[in-house]
Amino acid sequence: MSNPSPAPLEVLRNTFGYDSFRGRQEDIISHLLNGEDCLVIMPTGGGKSLCYQLPALLRPGVAVVVSPLIALMQDQVMAMQQLGVRAACLNSSLSAQQQHTVIQQVDHKRLDLLYVAPERLLQQDTLAWLQGTEVSLFAIDEAHCVSAWGHDFRQDYLQLNQLAELFAAVPRIALTATADPRTQTDIIHRLALRNAQTFTHGFDRPNICYTVQPKSDPRGQLLNFLAAHKDEAGIVYCLSRKSVDSTAAWLYQQGFNALPYHAGLDNEVRQLHQSRFLREDAVVMVATIAFGMGIDKPDVRFVVHMDLPKNIESYYQETGRAGRDGQPADAWMVYGLQDVVRLNRMADESTATEEHKRIERSKLEALLGWCEVTTCRRHALLRYFGDNVDGQCGNCDTCLQPPHTWDATEAARKALSCVYRTGQRFGAGHVIDVLRGQQSERIQRFKHDQLSTYGIGSSHSERQWRSIFRQLVVRGYLKVDHGRFGALVITPDSRGLLRGESTLQLREDADKSRTRKRASTYELQLEDEDLMQALRNLRSRLAEAAGVPPYVVFHDATLLGMVETRPTSLNQMLDISGIGQAKLDKYGEPFLQIISEHALVQPGGSADAAPG
Ligand code: ADP
Ligand code: ZN
Numbered sequence: 001m002s003n004p005s006p007a008p009l010e011v012l013r014n015t016f017g018y019d020s021f022r023g024r025q026e027d028i029i030s031h032l033l034n035g036e037d038c039l040v041i042m043p044t045g046g047g048k049s050l051c052y053q054l055p056a057l058l059r060p061g062v063a064v065v066v067s068p069l070i071a072l073m074q075d076q077v078m079a080m081q082q083l084g085v086r087a088a089c090l091n092s093s094l095s096a097q098q099q100h101t102v103i104q105q106v107d108h109k110r111l112d113l114l115y116v117a118p119e120r121l122l123q124q125d126t127l128a129w130l131q132g133t134e135v136s137l138f139a140i141d142e143a144h145c146v147s148a149w150g151h152d153f154r155q156d157y158l159q160l161n162q163l164a165e166l167f168a169a170v171p172r173i174a175l176t177a178t179a180d181p182r183t184q185t186d187i188i189h190r191l192a193l194r195n196a197q198t199f200t201h202g203f204d205r206p207n208i209c210y211t212v213q214p215k216s217d218p219r220g221q222l223l224n225f226l227a228a229h230k231d232e233a234g235i236v237y238c239l240s241r242k243s244v245d246s247t248a249a250w251l252y253q254q255g256f257n258a259l260p261y262h263a264g265l266d267n268e269v270r271q272l273h274q275s276r277f278l279r280e281d282a283v284v285m286v287a288t289i290a291f292g293m294g295i296d297k298p299d300v301r302f303v304v305h306m307d308l309p310k311n312i313e314s315y316y317q318e319t320g321r322a323g324r325d326g327q328p329a330d331a332w333m334v335y336g337l338q339d340v341v342r343l344n345r346m347a348d349e350s351t352a353t354e355e356h357k358r359i360e361r362s363k364l365e366a367l368l369g370w371c372e373v374t375t376c377r378r379h380a381l382l383r384y385f386g387d388n389v390d391g392q393c394g395n396c397d398t399c400l401q402p403p404h405t406w407d408a409t410e411a412a413r414k415a416l417s418c419v420y421r422t423g424q425r426f427g428a429g430h431v432i433d434v435l436r437g438q439q440s441e442r443i444q445r446f447k448h449d450q451l452s453t454y455g456i457g458s459s460h461s462e463r464q465w466r467s468i469f470r471q472l473v474v475r476g477y478l479k480v481d482h483g484r485f486g487a488l489v490i491t492p493d494s495r496g497l498l499r500g501e502s503t504l505q506l507r508e509d510a511d512k513s514r515t516r517k518r519a520s521t522y523e524l525q526l527e528d529e530d531l532m533q534a535l536r537n538l539r540s541r542l543a544e545a546a547g548v549p550p551y552v553v554f555h556d557a558t559l560l561g562m563v564e565t566r567p568t569s570l571n572q573m574l575d576i577s578g579i580g581q582a583k584l585d586k587y588g589e590p591f592l593q594i595i596s597e598h599a600l601v602q603p604g605g606s607a608d609a610a611p612g
Helices: 008-016 025-033 050-058 070-082 096-107 124-131 155-166 181-191 218-229 241-253 267-279 312-319 337-349 354-371 377-384 409-421 428-435 441-445 462-474 492-498 526-546 556-565 581-601
Strands: 038-041 062-066 087-090 113-116 135-140 172-176 197-200 208-214 233-237 258-261 284-287 300-305 329-335 405-407 478-481 487-490 505-507
Touching (some): 008 025, 025 038, 025 197, 038 181, 050 062, 070 113, 172 181, 208 377, 241 284, 312 354, 312 377, 337 354, 337 462, 337 478, 354 462, 409 462, 409 478, 462 478, 462 505
Parallel strands (some): 038 172, 038 197, 062 113, 135 172, 233 284, 258 284
Antiparallel strands (some): 478 487
């Protein structure tokens, strides 16, 4: 026999340019190398792809990766090729000639990784062809699509169980970012994985800082938040197409490189905006939830929700698009009573079955409850997904600035009585006017200035009352009656409060919208900032020449590594995380060049070498 094949760690270092494995990557890889099946559940950015990409280089034959998203496939193929890995994809976006070339590459054993869409793989001729070649492993990405319990069921995924019989000797790895225990069992069963070991990694995204603020002046609050994110890429989610358009236009006026994205825009416009988001630095994508699926950009620094998402699952998935590269990122959301009213109405009006509506409502309640938590927000999120955690994470709003609570018994009683006295026919705005003793046409028309509750709440501001009403709805003391145009109605739960039998603690909304000052993701010295910018510019030029997004050339973290260590030789560059042999050969020289130019401009150290 010739040389024994290299060890996984060697490949990790030489080809991928990383020092060590993350989490359970090493276990998963050795499992596959032993020819066994497994299911991997790892949050976004956890490093799932490496779990099959690396064994693909060590096992003989071609690894077949099943992925439903063509855009994502092309991204991965590009990224692999940059590492010097022989990868290609087979899908309908290729010409017949191109497909022929790929097939030949496989036939001549000149390919390590082949990405295919499920419908293509499942064609009889594709399966027959692959049976005649050597397949090293099957990787089934987005494996939750096979389960009706998952959130994105796809019919053709069901047919993937054929692989178990047709390729009995080939190990299969199924991967997903979100699957609760029930979905996990279902995936194993439906894909007919054999003796599959499940590798879970927990749901935590420690680098994402979660913040939820009451919505008072949403645009002002957003601007305040974005002030700490100049020159960074991010996504701002809005509920409606209209608010996407107006928010994008407004942010653009405020000097941000903001672009709109929603299903109402022409296909070309959407494509253009998406590719600008991927290829340019610091684009803010203002979007409906139509945007995001299959976006693999690692350096999204923030995800903003200007309106509440549907439930905690959606929130987790949408915010999960931030910080895939493991660098600090923000998930920031504003919400107010209007969101609560609107989501309740949507649940009521939905055409789903009663059973389904009940589930939706309870998911909405869980989300609202989570918005109002006073303990660690991250841990509350993780517990929702079944992770067993408590204590404080130190990287969420409630840990960084613990919210105050106050005894709101008296105020709540006033609020509830006023709802009652006005006949349970009005929304919060009018009831607050009555409480605060305001004058309005409506108040006069209904003679509400003659009620005993008129003006009894003048010691609280309108904002404070909004906060009180919001929390009363979230906690079930009031409910919104959509049959009556959103009137507030008292629920049986509030009897105890009204009779003075129970008390109520509410969360105090912060007076001003406080933004945590994370000046920027990387705290760089001024001269380092210059070099970083120069490296970024070079990266953009090289990326453009190669026709790939900048992060495919190098991640920010890798550029940062160059700034920190200022290598003076190619050999030193190899020590930086994210630089393997292929990338060194391709890009090492020009980056070294820039770094040495900066050393000339900034003679380091000599001036301030005075002993301390
Ligand atoms: P997922 O598919 O789980 O969302 P990816 O496979 O895209 O995550 O990996 C996220 C990022 O982490 C990628 O940029 C990848 O190159 C990087 N990465 C993966 N494994 C390691 C590792 N062992 N060390 C450093 N970076 C890693
Ligand atoms: Zn916390």
